[in-house]
Amino acid sequence: MKEFEEPTLSADAVLAGLSLAGRVRYAAVGLAGLTVALLVGALWATEPSLPLRTHVAFGGIVAAGLGWAGFAGWTLTRRVPLFARDRVIAGVLALTFSGATAVGLVLVAATRGGTTAVLTASATGLVLVTAALALLVTGRRRRAELLRRKAALTGR
Known part of the structure; x- marks a missing residue:
C-alpha cells in the first residue's frame, strides 16, 4: 500500500489567485469602465463644436473609464x-x-x-x-x- 504524501503549499500558493467572485467583480469593473469610455468617447467624437470645458470633462471621463478598464485587465491577468x-x-x-x-x-x-x-x-x-x-x-x-x-x- 502506497503511503499518502501531503502536498506542501507555500504561502504564495495558498494566498494566490482571485476567487470567482473577485474575478466577476473585476470583469464588471473593466466592462463598466470600457463602456463609459466608449460611449462618452463616441459622443465626444460626434460633437466637435462643444465648449472647451466640455472637451476637458469628456477627456477626463474617457481617461477614468480607460483607467478602470486597464486596472481590471491588469488584475485579471495576474498569475501571482x-x-x-x-x-x-x-x-x-x-x-x-x-x-x-x-x-x-x-x-x-x-x-x-x-x-x-x-x-x-x-x-x-x-x-x-x-x-x-x-x-x-x-x-x-x-x-x-x-x-x-x-x-x-x-x-x-
Whole structure:
C-alpha cells in the first residue's frame, strides 16, 4: 500500500489567485469602465463644436473609464499573489478620479452658480474624496496585514 504524501503549499500558493467572485467583480469593473469610455468617447467624437470645458470633462471621463478598464485587465491577468496590491491601486485610482471630479465640480459651480452651488459642490467633492481615501487606507492596511502573514508563514 502506497503511503499518502501531503502536498506542501507555500504561502504564495495558498494566498494566490482571485476567487470567482473577485474575478466577476473585476470583469464588471473593466466592462463598466470600457463602456463609459466608449460611449462618452463616441459622443465626444460626434460633437466637435462643444465648449472647451466640455472637451476637458469628456477627456477626463474617457481617461477614468480607460483607467478602470486597464486596472481590471491588469488584475485579471495576474498569475501571482497580489497581496491586496489590487486594493491599493484601486484606492489610488478612486482618490485620483474623485479628486479630479471634486475640483471640476467646484470650478463649474464657481463659474456658473453662487455661493450655495460652490458649497454644495465642495461638500459633494469632500464626500467623494473621503470615501476614496477610506478605500485607500483600508487597502493599505489589508496589504500590510497579508504581507505580515506571508512573512510569518515563510519565516522571512
